[in-house]
Amino acid sequence: MNQEEQVKLMGLWGSPFSKRVEMVLKLKGIPYEYIEEDVYGNKSPMLLKYNPIHKKVPVLIHNGRSIAESLVIVEYIEDTWKTSHKILPQDPYERAMARFWAKYVDDKVMLAVRKACWGPESEREKEVKEAYEGLKCLEKELGDKLFFGGDTIGFVDIAADFIGYWIGIFQEASGVTIMTAEEFPTLQRWSEDFVGNNFIKEVLPP
Amino acid sequence: MADEVILLDFWPSMFGMRTRIALEEKNVIFDYREQDLWNKSPILLEMNLVHKKIPVLIHNGKPVCESLIQMEYIDEVWPSKTPLLPSDPYQRAHAKFWGDFIDKKVYGSARLIWGAKGEEHEAGKKEFIEIHKTLESELGDKTYFGGETFGYVDIALIGFYSWFEAYEKFGNFSIEVECPKLIAWTKRCVKRESVAKSLPDSEKITKFVPELKEKLGIK
Numbered sequence: 001m002n003q004e005e006q007v008k009l010m011g012l013w014g015s016p017f018s019k020r021v022e023m024v025l026k027l028k029g030i031p032y033e034y035i036e037e038d039v040y041g042n043k044s045p046m047l048l049k050y051n052p053i054h055k056k057v058p059v060l061i062h063n064g065r066s067i068a069e070s071l072v073i074v075e076y077i078e079d080t081w082k083t084s085h086k087i088l089p090q091d092p093y094e095r096a097m098a099r100f101w102a103k104y105v106d107d108k109v110m111l112a113v114r115k116a117c118w119g120p121e122s123e124r125e126k127e128v129k130e131a132y133e134g135l136k137c138l139e140k141e142l143g144d145k146l147f148f149g150g151d152t153i154g155f156v157d158i159a160a161d162f163i164g165y166w167i168g169i170f171q172e173a174s175g176v177t178i179m180t181a182e183e184f185p186t187l188q189r190w191s192e193d194f195v196g197n198n199f200i201k202e203v204l205p206p
Numbered sequence: 207m208a209d210e211v212i213l214l215d216f217w218p219s220m221f222g223m224r225t226r227i228a229l230e231e232k233n234v235i236f237d238y239r240e241q242d243l244w245n246k247s248p249i250l251l252e253m254n255l256v257h258k259k260i261p262v263l264i265h266n267g268k269p270v271c272e273s274l275i276q277m278e279y280i281d282e283v284w285p286s287k288t289p290l291l292p293s294d295p296y297q298r299a300h301a302k303f304w305g306d307f308i309d310k311k312v313y314g315s316a317r318l319i320w321g322a323k324g325e326e327h328e329a330g331k332k333e334f335i336e337i338h339k340t341l342e343s344e345l346g347d348k349t350y351f352g353g354e355t356f357g358y359v360d361i362a363l364i365g366f367y368s369w370f371e372a373y374e375k376f377g378n379f380s381i382e383v384e385c386p387k388l389i390a391w392t393k394r395c396v397k398r399e400s401v402a403k404s405l406p407d408s409e410k411i412t413k414f415v416p417e418l419k420e421k422l423g424i425k
Contacts, residue, residue, distance in 0.1 A: 075299065079298060096270045099275045103275070
């Protein structure tokens with residue numbers, strides 16, 4: 001059986017972390033078996049076996065070995081399938097910059113947006129401000145580029161999938177507004193291009 | 207053209223220690239510049255606009271921030287000497303997973319040991335011990351986390367060792383009693399020149415903690 005086969009992904013349909021991995025698998029044309037996990041209900045024995053440390057999704061299983069943490073998985077896919085659609089640049093400095101911004105999205109922006117939308121009201125103003133500032137920073141970093149990765153979707157775009165798709169839903173559901181088209185024209189344009197991509201569109205939740 | 211490598215750092219930072227060790231492992235000559243975090247220098251503010259934190263690695267005028275990212279960068283720029291990460295993609299992913307685990311878990315719980323009181327302090331101590339038992343289990347009977355070679359995960363964790371004496375004093379417990387194999391691993395690591403050169407004295411850190419608490423406004 002060749003290396004291309006035996007790829008399984010344990011995921012959660014609504015999770016931006018899970019979708020990051022699916023997006024990269026699709027972009028690279030890697031076939032995989034998807035296994036939906038009831039993460040909030042009953043964690044399966046398979047999940048507990050393949051991610052005993054965090055017991056979370058996504059988990060990629062390739063030839064029987066598991067990898068957890070979405071951005072670690074994305075880099076693993078990049079390292080293993082050196083085929084079309086490179087997710088990371090070749091130059092070490094550019095790679096470091098991509099990793100920096102992806103971490104920024106994860107550690108600062110996503111967390112602040114989540115806290116702003118779902119956290120205690122007493123903290124809301126502070127978290128909204130932090131989320132707003134974080135998004136402004138990303139807007140500046142994107143600048144005139146089509147995608148964070150340049151002409152094609154790259155590591156930071158994948159990491160920022162939450163902004164491309166989920167932020168609108170969160171804002172609507174929580175009634176908290178952080179990112180508007182008027183205040184963030186660049187990110188707005190980027191998110192339309194991002195979710196408009198055929199491979200990305202294919203994996204987004206309905 | 208010779209490489210110009212500058213490291214903006216703060217002596218007790220276990221994150222800065224990672225970058226120091228990585229550069230030493232690669233025999234890269236660098237200009238270490240101590241930073242005053244309560245009076246941030248123009249170079250720090252310019253080179254880490256986003257977070258204004260250390261460590262900042264400046265290579266030929268271009269800054270790289272975040273210690274684990276710096277480690278990978280150092281490994282990629284100086285590839286011929288002492289690899290820090292394995293070349294096999296699965297082993298690399300495994301190492302990065304544990305680097306991420308250390309980043310997410312260790313500092314937070316440790317901070318509660320010296321920086322918190324009562325229930326929070328006890329919770330931090332309990333979590334710290336659990337996390338280190340998990341790490342000890344991952345280490346197993348290997349010489350280093352990567353096997354026979356000292357590398358990324360070892361470097362990600364070893365800086366915290368310089369703080370162990372402080373944690374033990376403020377937490378009133380013995381890490382060696384809880385995690386003997388891990389302590390044995392720390393002793394192997396500090397024999398390496400790169401680590402010995404990069405870690406400050408534990409006693410100096412322990413003496414520094416009250417001053418740090420005052421600066422941070424913690425009683």
